[in-house]
Amino acid sequence: MNILDIIAKKRDNQKLNKQEIEYFIKEYTLGNITDYQAAALVMAIYINGMDFEEITHLTIAMAESGDKVDLSSIGKCVVDKHSTGGVGDKITIILSPIIAAIGIPVAKMSGRGLGYTGGTADKLESIPGYKVEIDEKEFINNVKEIGISLITQTKSIAPADKKIYALRDSINCVDSMPLIASSIMSKKIASGADKIVLDVTVGNGAFMKNKEDATELSKIMIEIGKRSSKETICILTNMDEPLGNTVGNTLEVIEAIQFLKGEMSDDIKDIILEIGSYMLKLSGKYEDLEEGKKIILETLNNGKAFEKFVELVKKQGGDITNIYNTEKFKKAKYILPVFAQANGYISKIPAEEIGKISCFLGAGRMKKDDTIDYSVGITLNEKVGNLVQKGDVIGYIHSNDREKGIKAVEKMSKIIEISKDKIEKNNTIISVLL
Numbered sequence: 001m002n003i004l005d006i007i008a009k010k011r012d013n014q015k016l017n018k019q020e021i022e023y024f025i026k027e028y029t030l031g032n033i034t035d036y037q038a039a040a041l042v043m044a045i046y047i048n049g050m051d052f053e054e055i056t057h058l059t060i061a062m063a064e065s066g067d068k069v070d071l072s073s074i075g076k077c078v079v080d081k082h083s084t085g086g087v088g089d090k091i092t093i094i095l096s097p098i099i100a101a102i103g104i105p106v107a108k109m110s111g112r113g114l115g116y117t118g119g120t121a122d123k124l125e126s127i128p129g130y131k132v133e134i135d136e137k138e139f140i141n142n143v144k145e146i147g148i149s150l151i152t153q154t155k156s157i158a159p160a161d162k163k164i165y166a167l168r169d170s171i172n173c174v175d176s177m178p179l180i181a182s183s184i185m186s187k188k189i190a191s192g193a194d195k196i197v198l199d200v201t202v203g204n205g206a207f208m209k210n211k212e213d214a215t216e217l218s219k220i221m222i223e224i225g226k227r228s229s230k231e232t233i234c235i236l237t238n239m240d241e242p243l244g245n246t247v248g249n250t251l252e253v254i255e256a257i258q259f260l261k262g263e264m265s266d267d268i269k270d271i272i273l274e275i276g277s278y279m280l281k282l283s284g285k286y287e288d289l290e291e292g293k294k295i296i297l298e299t300l301n302n303g304k305a306f307e308k309f310v311e312l313v314k315k316q317g318g319d320i321t322n323i324y325n326t327e328k329f330k331k332a333k334y335i336l337p338v339f340a341q342a343n344g345y346i347s348k349i350p351a352e353e354i355g356k357i358s359c360f361l362g363a364g365r366m367k368k369d370d371t372i373d374y375s376v377g378i379t380l381n382e383k384v385g386n387l388v389q390k391g392d393v394i395g396y397i398h399s400n401d402r403e404k405g406i407k408a409v410e411k412m413s414k415i416i417e418i419s420k421d422k423i424e425k426n427n428t429i430i431s432v433l434l
């Protein structure tokens with residue numbers, strides 16, 4: 001077998017067999033296939049797709065490219081949550097301590113930013129001292145001791161995905177159904193959770209732009225979950241506009257802390273309650289979804305979720321004085337207002353464009369080795385459907401470079417659309433697939 005034949009086969013839109021897929025994953029992980037050969041194959045997969053059988057082989061080969069985490073010593077059912085990617089998505093940071101405070105263990109490995117979407121691991125690293133790279137032993141010990149650990153994938157978890165993920169990012173091949181399904185499910189299979197709730201984002205800022213594609217992706221991931229004995233539920237959520245009111249690492253962590261302290265925006269609250277109640281149901285602790293939602297709200301309102309977050313940050317080496325007093329986080333040098341350009345209803349805050357502006361300011365990586373500027377990003381004062389007057393401040397650009405900040409303000413002013421007609425607010429939860 002050789003990689004040139006495999007590339008040619010997929011280039012010519014033929015189906016790859018199990019051995020060919022396993023060969024590619026094994027040899028690429030070992031470094032025996034070059035990045036440019038892998039890029040050619042990934043591009044061919046992006047263009048010609050894969051059928052369900054190929055996707056399953058790819059997922060399993062990627063899951064088996066490294067170690068598998070054994071969470072059985074935790075002694076309880078571990079339910080994981082993962083998002084297909086979005087802009088302003090701080091759900092994991094908020095939901096994980098809620099679930100842990102309810103008594104369900106959270107052993108979660110999160111990714112870094114991909115394309116214009118942010119990554120939970122990068123966001124957590126914006127908390128001074130917080131270590132996302134700890135070894136598996138410490139990870140499991142933390143879960144046993146305080147019921148929660150949030151880290152990034154250890155090097156030995158699905159290393160093939162790590163390489164392919166970075167490659168896809170650098171050749172603009174992220175938004176591909178077989179590549180997303182195999183990337184997510186290989187990590188979930190390798191990282192040891194018993195059951196999985198997937199937040200499948202849909203819309204302008206998501207990799208799946210419409211409900212039909214998101215539904216197809218969900219069905220593939222649910223079926224892979226079934227075949228791997230990991231019950232999987234997909235919740236389709238709206239990603240036409242950014243989630244909540246901030247985009248950018250530190251800004252999002254501050255918003256998450258404020259949420260945990262009771263300042264809850266409607267769209268984030270909808271998602272927390274929906275995904276959270278399904279996690280509680282899968283754990284077997286609260287079968288009834290409405291009861292689960294009630295418990296989640298109680299855990300937020302009585303401060304237990306916030307306390308659990310403080311405990312988590314402390315355990316992972318973070319400076320908790322920043323959590324108690326968010327003024328301590330390093331701020332960007334320039335905080336520049338963005339003004340409404342007309343009277344009317346906000347009709348569009350395009351999440352993808354906002355994500356790209358945030359990356360342009362330095363909140364994401366253009367190349368895989370770029371360093372992130374945690375303090376930069378965007379604050380949004382308004383949501384789609386809100387009524388504004390020309391000249392109102394509808395948001396802020398946070399930048400450490402004045403020229404870049406001014407350019408970002410110009411871009412933001414152009415892409416936020418305002419309509420004379422009344423506009424309905426976006427529906428946050430689109431559907432649930434079991």
Ligand code: URA
Pocket residue numbers: 083084085111114174179180181183184
């Ligand atoms: N999240 C992942 O882990 N992988 C993808 O491909 C997209 C989102």
